[in-house]
Every structure is written in C-alpha cells, then in structure tokens.
Amino acid sequence: MNRKRKLQQLLKSLVQPLTAVLIGLLTGAVAISLVGASVLETYKVMWDGAFGNFYFVTATFARATPIILIGLGLAIAFRAGVFNMGAEGQMVLGAVSAALAALYVPGSGIIKILAALAAGFLAGGLWSLLAGWMETRFKVQLLISTLLLNYVAVLFAGYLVSHPFQDKSGSAALAQTPMIDQVAWLPKLFPGMSVHMGFVIAIVLAIILFIILRFTSAGYEVRMLGYNPFFAEYGGINKIKVLLYSMFFSGGIAGLAGTVEVLGSQYRYVEGSLTVPGYAWTGLMAALLANSNPLGTAVASILLAALQTGAMGMERNTEVPLEIASVIQGVLILFVTAKITMNWWKVKKKGRDIHGAA
Amino acid sequence: MTYVLEMKEMTKKYGEFLANDKISIHLKKGEVLAIVGENGAGKTTLMRMLYGLEQPTSGEIILNGRNVKFSGPLDAIENGIGMVHQHFMLFSDFTVTENIVIGHEPKRNGFFNRKAAAEKVKELSDQYKINVNPLKKAGDCSIGEQQRIEILKVLYQGADIIILDEPTAVLTPLEVEELLKTIEFLALQGKSIILITHKLPEVMKVADQITVLRNGRVTGNVLKQHTDVEQLATLMVGRELQKLTQRVQLDGEPLLVVDNLTIGGKEEKPILDDLSLTVHRGEIVGIAGVSGNGQSELILAITGLRKIDNGSIRLGETILDGTSVANRRSAGLAHIPEDRYLWGAAKEATVEETGLMGYYRKKTFNQSSFIRLNGFRELLKGWIDRFEIKTPSLDEKSGNLSGGNLQKLIVARELGFETDFLIAAEPTRGVDIGAMEYIHEAIIEKRNNGDGVLLVSSELTEILTLSDRIAVMYEGKIVDILNRKEATEEKLSVLMAGGN
Numbered sequence: 080m081n082r083k084r085k086l087q088q089l090l091k092s093l094v095q096p097l098t099a100v101l102i103g104l105l106t107g108a109v110a111i112s113l114v115g116a117s118v119l120e121t122y123k124v125m126w127d128g129a130f131g132n133f134y135f136v137t138a139t140f141a142r143a144t145p146i147i148l149i150g151l152g153l154a155i156a157f158r159a160g161v162f163n164m165g166a167e168g169q170m171v172l173g174a175v176s177a178a179l180a181a182l183y184v185p186g187s188g189i190i191k192i193l194a195a196l197a198a199g200f201l202a203g204g205l206w207s208l209l210a211g212w213m214e215t216r217f218k219v220q221l222l223i224s225t226l227l228l229n230y231v232a233v234l235f236a237g238y239l240v241s242h243p244f245q246d247k248s249g250s251a252a253l254a255q256t257p258m259i260d261q262v263a264w265l266p267k268l269f270p271g272m273s274v275h276m277g278f279v280i281a282i283v284l285a286i287i288l289f290i291i292l293r294f295t296s297a298g299y300e301v302r303m304l305g306y307n308p309f310f311a312e313y314g315g316i317n318k319i320k321v322l323l324y325s326m327f328f329s330g331g332i333a334g335l336a337g338t339v340e341v342l343g344s345q346y347r348y349v350e351g352s353l354t355v356p357g358y359a360w361t362g363l364m365a366a367l368l369a370n371s372n373p374l375g376t377a378v379a380s381i382l383l384a385a386l387q388t389g390a391m392g393m394e395r396n397t398e399v400p401l402e403i404a405s406v407i408q409g410v411l412i413l414f415v416t417a418k419i420t421m422n423w424w425k426v427k428k429k430g431r432d433i434h435g436a437a
Numbered sequence: 438m439t440y441v442l443e444m445k446e447m448t449k450k451y452g453e454f455l456a457n458d459k460i461s462i463h464l465k466k467g468e469v470l471a472i473v474g475e476n477g478a479g480k481t482t483l484m485r486m487l488y489g490l491e492q493p494t495s496g497e498i499i500l501n502g503r504n505v506k507f508s509g510p511l512d513a514i515e516n517g518i519g520m521v522h523q524h525f526m527l528f529s530d531f532t533v534t535e536n537i538v539i540g541h542e543p544k545r546n547g548f549f550n551r552k553a554a555a556e557k558v559k560e561l562s563d564q565y566k567i568n569v570n571p572l573k574k575a576g577d578c579s580i581g582e583q584q585r586i587e588i589l590k591v592l593y594q595g596a597d598i599i600i601l602d603e604p605t606a607v608l609t610p611l612e613v614e615e616l617l618k619t620i621e622f623l624a625l626q627g628k629s630i631i632l633i634t635h636k637l638p639e640v641m642k643v644a645d646q647i648t649v650l651r652n653g654r655v656t657g658n659v660l661k662q663h664t665d666v667e668q669l670a671t672l673m674v675g676r677e678l679q680k681l682t683q684r685v686q687l688d689g690e691p692l693l694v695v696d697n698l699t700i701g702g703k704e705e706k707p708i709l710d711d712l713s714l715t716v717h718r719g720e721i722v723g724i725a726g727v728s729g730n731g732q733s734e735l736i737l738a739i740t741g742l743r744k745i746d747n748g749s750i751r752l753g754e755t756i757l758d759g760t761s762v763a764n765r766r767s768a769g770l771a772h773i774p775e776d777r778y779l780w781g782a783a784k785e786a787t788v789e790e791t792g793l794m795g796y797y798r799k800k801t802f803n804q805s806s807f808i809r810l811n812g813f814r815e816l817l818k819g820w821i822d823r824f825e826i827k828t829p830s831l832d833e834k835s836g837n838l839s840g841g842n843l844q845k846l847i848v849a850r851e852l853g854f855e856t857d858f859l860i861a862a863e864p865t866r867g868v869d870i871g872a873m874e875y876i877h878e879a880i881i882e883k884r885n886n887g888d889g890v891l892l893v894s895s896e897l898t899e900i901l902t903l904s905d906r907i908a909v910m911y912e913g914k915i916v917d918i919l920n921r922k923e924a925t926e927e928k929l930s931v932l933m934a935g936g937n
Contacts, residue, residue, distance in 0.1 A: 085832065295806050296797045304793065306783035312742060313772070314778040314794035315763030 126393015129385035143384035149362025153330035160305035165225030167359035168232030173334025176202035188262030203334020211326030265343035277339025447496035474650035519596030529576030689718025698748035723904030775862035784836025820849035
C-alpha cells in the first residue's frame, strides 16, 4: 500500500518534467519539418550523435560533467528557497583559481590537484557567500546580486588571464593561463575518450548530496527553510546560518564545475571557454527540470548534454542547423520555469503579507 | 403555512463521497434559520447549492412556491438570494459606497452617478440601522465594518433571503452583539435569514428555527423554545459532551516571568507597552483581548521570533531574552502558533516532516546528525491514533490535510515535547467539537501536571473554560488580571474595549 503510494508520488513528480520534454521535442519536430527535413530521421541522427556508440556516450558524459556540478550547486540553493543565479561567475572564479593553484602551488601532482580542487571550491563558495551575506546584512536581493556578480567575476577572471597571469609562451597572445603541468591533470576514464575523473566526482557528489538532503538534520533544515522560512524559524532553525551555508556550498560546487573542466579537459583557464557553451544556464535548467532533486539533476544534466552533443552530430550529418537544439531547450525552459516561478512568487507574497501585518 | 424557501431532499455526491444526503430545510418570511454542524458536516455544500455555486446531484429548491434552478450566483441574486461570505470580497481601494453598488451602479447619462449612489447607501443604512461611513475606503474599515458593507451590498442587490456564512468567526464580542441585533432587526423588517455557524450560544440568541447537520445528514430540526445548547451539541457531535477534568488546586512557583516588556514606541505608540506578566507552575493564564492589541507580538517576543526593545523574559532560572529560538525551545518552551499555515507547518512538507520539527535535534532521533526516522515514525503514529488525525499516509503533503487535522498534528507535536511551559495561541481554531474537547483536556492535564500554560484565544468561552487567571490586553498593556471566579464574559468584554 505504502509502496504503491510512493510509486504514485514518484510518477506524479515526473509528469511535469516529462511533459516539458515532450512538448520541447514536439516543438523541435515542428521546427525540423519547417526546414524541410524528416523529423524521425533527424531525431535518430541526434540520438546516434549522443548515444550512438561508446565514443559518443563518453563525449556526452564529458559534456555533462560541468552541467551536473552546476546543477547540484543550484539545487542546494533552490532547496533552501533562494534563487542563486550566479553559477556562471562562481564557476569561472573557481576555474581560474584552480588553474592558478595548479600552476603555482609547489609539490607533487596529487598535492597540486587537491590544492586546485580546494581553491576552486573556496573561490566559488566565497563569491556566492558574498551575495548571501549582502542579503542577510543589507537585504540586497539574492536574485539580483548573484546575477550582477557574474559580470564582475567573469571580467575579473578575463583580466587575470590577459594581464598578470597571461600565457606568454605562444606566439599568439591569447587570454589564457599557461598550461598546467601534466602531473596535475585529472586522469581520463578511458584512453582516447574525453570523459575524465570529474564525471565520477560529479556522480559521487550527486549521491552524497541526495543522502545529506534526505537523511540528515542539515538536509532537513535546508528543506524546511525552502518550504517555509517562517516555519523553519519557528521550529528553531537558524535561518541566517542555513542560508549562508547553503549559498557557500552552492557556489563551491559551481566552482568545482570550473575546476574539473580546467583539470580534466582544458588543462588551463581559457577566457570564454566556460561561458560560451552556456554550462551555467544548462545546469540551471537541469536543476529546475529535476525539481532540485540531486539524482534527478544528474540525470537531467546528462539528457541536456545529450541534446547538445546529439545536435552536433545532427549538424555533421544532416542539413538541419544546430540551433534546433536551442529551440528545444528554450521550450523546455519555458515550461519548467512556469511552475517554479509561480511557486517562488507565492512564497514571496506570503512573506510580504506577514511583514505587512506585523 | 407558506414558505419563502424550501429545499427538499438535497443530495450532493463528490465521486463516492456523500457531502449532502437528502437534506431538507424550510424558511418562512421574517424567520431566522440557523444551520449548525461541525466542520465537514455539509453546511457549506448545502449553501453553495442554494447560491448556485454547485449543482445538486438530486433534490429540488422551491422559492416562493416556484421550482427553481440556479446556474450561478448571479442567478441566485436575481431571485433575491444574497450571501455574505466568511471571507469578505471587497476592493480595499474603493470606498464603502463603491463596494456596495458595484455591478449595479446608479447611472446618469451612462456615467457612474456617485451622488445618487451615496444617497442610496445612506438610505439603506438608515432603513436597516446598519452603520457605515459611505466615503471611507473599505481597506481602512475594521472587520466589523467590512462585514456591514457586505450585508448592505446584499441588501442593495435586493435580497430577501440572506445567507450569513460563519459571520461571527472574525468578530470581537462587541461586534458580535451588534451583528446579532442587526440580524434580529432585518428579520423584523421581513427579511429571511439563514445563519450558518457552529457557535451555539449565538444560535440560541437569534435563531427561530435550528437545523442540525452531521456527516451530511439532518440530525435534528427544532424550534428555539424547545431546545437548549446541550441538546444541540449532542445532535451536532452525536454523543454527549464530556465534563472537563477537575482541576487540582496548585500553588506553584513562578515559571514564566515577563518584566517591563516593550516593543516599539520611539516615535509612535508602542506595540507592547512596559508589559509584565507571570505564569506560575500548575497554572493556565489566559490572555483576552481584541485581536491587534499586542497579543501576537507578545507571543513572538516570548518565543524569540521578534526582537524586543526593552524588558526581560525569564523561564524558570533561564533568561530567554536575547537568545535564539532553539535555545528557548530547549530551555523548556513549546508553542502552538496562532497561524498554523504561516508558522506551524510547511504546506509542501509531508506530515512526517511537519511533525519532525524540533524532534530531529533530540538525541533519541538523531544519530551523529542522521535522523532516525523509524523511531520517530512510532511516535508520530502514536499522535495520529491519540488525536485521530485523518491522513492517508505519513507522506501526505501537510497542505492537503484539512485545517482541523493539521491543527491537531501541530498540537500533538508541541504537547509531545513535554516541556514545562506551553504557549497555546488559538489552540482549537478550526477544529471540530470532538477534537476541541480533546485539546482542552490535554491542556488541563498539562496544567495539573504542574506545567505552566499561556493561552491566547479570541474565543472568550475558551479563555473562560480553561484559564486560572485571565489577563486582558488593550493597546499593548495588560489592563487588568481577573481570577477565574470573578471573570465573566460581560466584564471581559468591557475591559477588552478599553473600559473599566
């Protein structure tokens, strides 16, 4: 009986994201037929491009790695009821800090890697904490401060790699750090494939976060704060502390996303390499699609990465342009965020009402 | 004898659920019919069918000898049926006049004729002796005034049958008196009134005829002169009410000591004004007052949810002021909040999660920061049995529970802490009589155990039934403290209004 109910609830929670995906695919189908291609064939090519053979699967996983981490970071913030829109800046600061740590911390490879991971996590975490602190101290809305801090972070990282820490070894003066020593690279999971240790880190982190959120008192406090901050406060939860911790870990994990990209895939920080592919926004979408469930976020991230790698395959093999993937993603965002914004709005409104009454 | 309204064998099914099972009522011109019953007895469904908001599964409505069917409220209004809802539907930025005439504005050359509207409202207000200020904004009116606007609106629309849905739930005692007079006067002027309520003393004051509902069926139809409160309660609950447990005489030492508590007051009037109060062990202190006189702030200040500007709060030997909510709770304070949806629970959280608040910190249920859910579930199931909390499962969203059941869950949770001191704010708001008895019983038991209780309630009967001492709050101060023996509803009403 109880198991049946649980199953029902699970199915119910899947209805919304699946509907969004379905509508996204249908809209994509309309767009594909508008450019005059066969819908089924195009989707088949896309599928092959994402999961067609082992190589493509690993390429999809490699692309999913930063998206999963970003999504997990955001999921923590969303669970605590705050809208962290600053994943991009947190990721970039994490990436550049990790690159510099790997370059300049002396020691063996493992020490460099640990230092880089710590630096990336701290940089992203502290950057996010700054926004959290401004909210609790000066009531600067997180939604806005995190969004604006993105510009500061991205431009600052750009400055670092085009002036003090620029790679001057090559002939062309690109905005990038020197390449980090090979001993500090995260190992590839399979020789010749692009997926690296970062993917394992992301999956393990997803499982750990799932357990923490679900079974520990810290996770309970985060969830209750997100559900109803007044209830949390009434029950003796320290709102400010939980909010700041959530923001710190949220940004820290976003910083890790940048870190593993640097250590596992690019081996240096290159300006624009993390912002142009839109990892942060895809991660945001994954977290929203999965309603901030960490395991669901990982799955959604892989699906969205597949959409992107699949679209690349599609562009290689058909006349259909890459942008179809953006159309599908765009529709996904629309349908997923509709619900989220409504809920968020309701909570805000409730908050206003009580302040008005007091 | 002819009736202005008859409803015959009204039945309403929602799927398998029978909300109304062959309910019949009848109403004469100038008569006040009270429909009483607990929450979920079917009162509201019946009235929604009469007002055209629901279509009956079967049954007929006979209005002035004609068989009628209403497709919606507009239809009902056209036919002279008006309803004053429990939650008012006013535009707060509009004036009283505008709110009353809305939808049927007097016009001149196609434009809204404000002057004629104001005159018309004045006329109605004089005719039915219902006092309003036609030019005031509805948002600035007190709850009582807002209700009068709603009644005038219904009269303006030409209603001969007026349905009042739980009209006294939100009013102060003085406003209740006034409303009851208005109802009597309206009946005298030939209007027929249907009063939906569960407050029996009021029924006994104004009703001519009383129909009692329980579980969707009529359990009694009586004339006022042939019945009394006890009989009505028995018909409502289906059994006789128990007498409350005897209270043991206890002379406990001071437990909660509040001294010179002040909130606000630098530029404007303080919300709490140098307030001092003591609750002893083995004592229930009731706080009576018209809502908005600082009761809510007092509770929030004691529980640590609101900052204070001056004063001290002590619980036993522990100083509470300036400490966190968690500290106060572990010092021995439990708190049934006045607003269960705002403070007491999270709608999105499951029943289990709502129940777990506070307990997850206890050693019994927390093993190196992992929550021991299995152990907690046993406790939770115990509450569910004892308080007869109706929920499909422990995983049900708290927001899906009925208000009364959620209240019972919150009460069970807070009593379950077994603290020395309990703040009970509106502990029985929205629960049915059976549950109310149980909660009252539990609170008295707690007192008899030598614990202290601070009770805040807008129900004077609740305050009078439970309290050992009654403190009356007015404008942020305690204006008087009465003993259980000397307190009467009349005395309290006067004090609550700021008199002596």
